[in-house]
Amino acid sequence: MHTEILEINQDQCVVCQVETRLSFKPLVEHLQERLKTEHPIKAQFYKFLLEKLSELQATDYIVKVADLERYQEMLVLIYTILTPLVASEKEFFWAMSTPVPDKIFFSTDAFYNFYTNNAEVAHVEGFEETDHIEKKQLQFIYQLILKRFYNFTSVFKDEKVLTYTDPVSHLNKYFSIHADTSFINIFVDGELPVLDFEKIGEQMHEGRELEILADILPLHHFRLEGFTILTLTDITMTRAIDNLRSVLVEHADERAAYPLVIQSLKTLAGNAEIEFGIMPFLTLNDKLVFDSDDCKDSVLMDAASKAGIADEVMYALVEEYRKNPRPIIYTKITDEKAVDNVMLRIIKQAGICAYTLIPIYYNKKLAGAMELHSTKELIIDEVLLSKLQRALPLLAQLFQYSIDRFNSAIDSILKDKFTALQPSVQWKFNEVALNYLRGLKNSDRLPVIDTVVFENMYPLFGAIDIRNSTIERNIALQEDLSQLLNTLCDALVAVKKHVDMNLIDKLIYNVKEWKVRISDYTNSNDEVMLRAFLDNEVDPLLKHIRSGHPVTAAVINEYFNSVREESGIAYQKRRELEASMQLINTSVSHYLEKAQAMLQKSYPCYFSKFRTDGVEYDIYIGQSIAPEMPFNEVYLKNLRLWQIRSMVEIARLTAGLSKNMIKPLHTTHMIFIHSNPINISFRNDERRFDVEGAYNIRYEVVKKRIDKVLVKGTAERLTQPGKIALVYFNQNEAGEYLEYIQYLQEQGYLTGAVEQLDLEELQGVSGLKALRTTVNYVDAELPESID
Structure with missing residues (x-):
């Protein structure tokens, strides 16, 4: 036991806000009251303690903290009476302090050692480092006053939690702090005010509870006499489980939660030498998927990846475990054990000495596995497993979240990129699916699934094309091949200096012929x-020469590095071109994806985009796509106006991307106007919508042939950078769009005169006309016209 004084507040005078006196009178009064009813034997013990207390040389049993060191025997007796006999002072965190915990004057070995070793690194949850001492003590005082005089205890949380990170193990530890104030008397100067706790409660939601109480109950009107008993209870296990539960509730992204989960598992285990890995079993077509981010926290997967183990080996290994899931425990992995065991060999190469694999089930179905591993020999016993057992249901829930998120992501991609089942048309497919299910139940033969058809739909088509993409590809190819041949020629000439072979001369001759061949x-x-x-000719020879003549290795390796598709100089121009095209297409696709989400809010429509050398899209809108929502042509007009304005915004977007491109590219922008409604149906074989009927097919034919149409009587392409071309058949169709163009000119989207053009005939298509207007790029640089 310790009578050394522990200063909780160091030099901060917090308790001076209220008068306090260390007194044993409340204890004396308590013992005197108990003497009236206690068993005689126990009463004798109380009398003995009262005699010891009477030896205090103090009025009203009020003493100074510094004088208590002389009364250690009395303090030990008080401890004996107030604590269970089975409590060991080596393990029991118990102490006595001044009325407001400011100075601790008597403590068990366990409490004393804990405080002296951890006081500087521990903190109470819910308090900032800068103000936690004052705030803690004020809350303590007011909680005591409110409970004693008003029987009100809901203002502040009664239990305080002390937390710290062990400097040796780096694991979090949590202790519940309980302050027993049974032996404190409170004296009030004057009358106590009547409190309206409902009104106070409303104001306390603003976080001003201490300020409000200080106004109503000034502390200088109160005096506290007695002492407080402090006990600490280790709640690390409970808190670790609570933290796991909080991670599941508060983190929408399971992947981001994994590090927090692993830290909680370490805290639960209580052993700094144990590391954890978690591995949800993600499957696609009933085949495990290992390259997901969710598998990055598995030590087995990480070790296999670093060791270069083939995926097929890991598939077979984990698949075998899935068929027979069970706890696998290796306390010490030796060379002998690893010889015939692929998994142990992988683990041992990663420097791991002990490894355990525990299956995790969700609703009785295997959801993944938890790994325990250490670089030291590790005993996995029932005590450790029982600690972790409490976490397994929460871990199973986390794994299932990851599995559901993975499956949902795959399903979303399938719908967006392949099946085209957008929410606007999903209802129709649901009806067809339901009819099919009913047919299965009510017929002996396999029913034919209905065709999904939407009638009288108004089509809108737009195309954003990368200008001269084929020419740019050929130029990039030519430059890369020229660079390749120059590098190869230099390498062969350098090799010739060390190796005298006529075949090398022949290859140099062939290379020069190739340079001439690709020059035009x-x-x-x-x-x-x-x-x-x-x-067939160059690579085998160079590899042979390199192996037999090490002096040539440097120059030959330089050549082979140059022809690496992902990094070599012989692919540089094509990489630059593809990067620029990818930047444009990705940016345009992202714009259209956001735009179509906004369009759906006005009136449901079917929106489908697809990539060529640029991005094209189809939009269909009409009553049949939303039978419960009345259709009006105002929605169609709104969509047509949006279509022109969006082309301006896309033109500005792609022009602004030029500064981020190594190979600057320009885009052209075209709209095909078709005023008559058409029918579309879903082709199950191709998993996409297509037009129906001979007249409607003509619409598709025109769409596919107008991308390179010329202005009639010229060699000029209709589509030009900096312009928006609107193709149509009927002059009446142009009238509506001319109004939109005039409006957008006034709004600053478009500029200049509108061109009205006749177009050259296409195969099977004649009578095409076009409007062409100029984009107002504002601060963007206007691209030059390209024929």
Whole structure:
């Protein structure tokens, strides 16, 4: 036991806000009252303690903290009476302090050692470091006053939690702090005011509870006499489980929650040498998926990846475990054990000495596995497993969240990229599916699934094309092949200096022929033939020379590095071009995805986009897509106005991307106007919507052929950077759009005169006309016209 004084507040005079006196009179009064009813034997013990207390050289049993060191025997007797006999002072966190916990004057070994070792690193939850001492004590005082005089205890949380990170193990520890104020008398100067706790409660929601109480109950009117008993209870296990539960509730992204989960498992285990891995079993087509981010916290998967283990080996290994899931415990992995066990060999190569795998079930179905591992020999006993057992249901829920999120992501991609089942048309597919299910129940034969058809739909088509993309590809190919041949020629000349072979001279001659061949025009066929020449003649010879003549290794390796598709200089121009095209297409697709979500709020429509060298889209709107919502042509007009304005915004967007492109590219923008409604149906074989009927098919034909149409009587392409082209058949169709163009000119989206053009005939299509207007780029640089 310890009588050394522990200063809780150091030099901060918090308790001076209220008068306090350390007194044993409340204890004396309590013992005297108990003497009236206690068993004689126990009463004798109380009398003995009262005699000891009477030896205090103090009026009204009021003493100074510094004088208590002389009364250690009395303090031990008080401890004996107030604590269970089975409590060991080596393990029981118990102490006595001044009325407001400011100075601790008597404590068990366990409490004393804990406080002296951890006081500087521990803190009470819910209090900032800068104000927690004052705030803690004020809350303590007012909680005591309200409980004693008003029988009101809901203002402040009664239990305080002390938390700290062990400097050795780096694990979190949590202790509940309980203050027993049974032996404190409170004296009031004057009358106590009547409190309206409902009104006070409303104001306390603003976080001003201490300020409000200080106005109503000034502390200088109160005096506290007695002492407080402090006990600490280790609640680390309970808090670790609570933290796990909070992670599940508060984190929408399970992947982001994994580090917090692992930290909670470490706290639960209470052993700093134990590391954890978690591995949900994600499957696609009943085959495990290992390359997901959710598997990155598995030590087995990480070790296999670093060791270069083939995916097939891991598939077989984990698949075998899925068929027979069970706890696998290896306390010490030796070389002998790892010889015939692939999993242990992988683990041991990662420097792990002990490894345990525990299956995790969700609703009796295997959801994943938890790993325990250590670089030291590790005993996995029933005590450790029982600690972790409480976490398994929460871990199972987390795994299931990851599995559901993975499946949902796959399903979302399928709907968005392949099946085209957007929410606006999903209801129709649901009806067809229900009819099919009913047919299965009511017929002996397999029913034919209905065709999904939407009638009288107004179509809108738009195309954003990367100008001269084919030409740009050929230019990039030519430049890359020229660079490749120059690098190869330099390498062969350098090798010739060390290796005298006539075959090298022949290859140099072939390379020079190839340089002439690609100097004027290059196409993909040239690339294929050159690739065959390199694969069949050049590469085998250079590899042979490198192995026999190490002096040539540097220059030959330089050549092989140059022809790496992902990083070599011989692919640089094509990479730059593809990066620029990808930037444009991704940006435009993202714009359209956001736009179509906004359009659906006005009136449901079917929106489908697809990539060519740019991005094209179809929009269909009409009554049949939303039978419960009355359709009006105002929605169609709103969509047509949006279509022109969105083309301006896309033109500005792609022009602004130029500064971020190594290879600057321009885009063209075209709209096809078709005023008559058409029917569309879902083609189950191709998983997409298509038009129906001979007249409607003509609409599709025009769409596919107008991308390179010329202005009649010229060699000029209709579509030009900086312009928006609107193609139509009927002059009446143009009238509505001319109004939109005039409006957008006044709004600053478009500028200049509107061109009204006749177009050259296409195969099977004649009578096409077009409007062409100029984009107002504002601060963006206007691209030059390209023919």
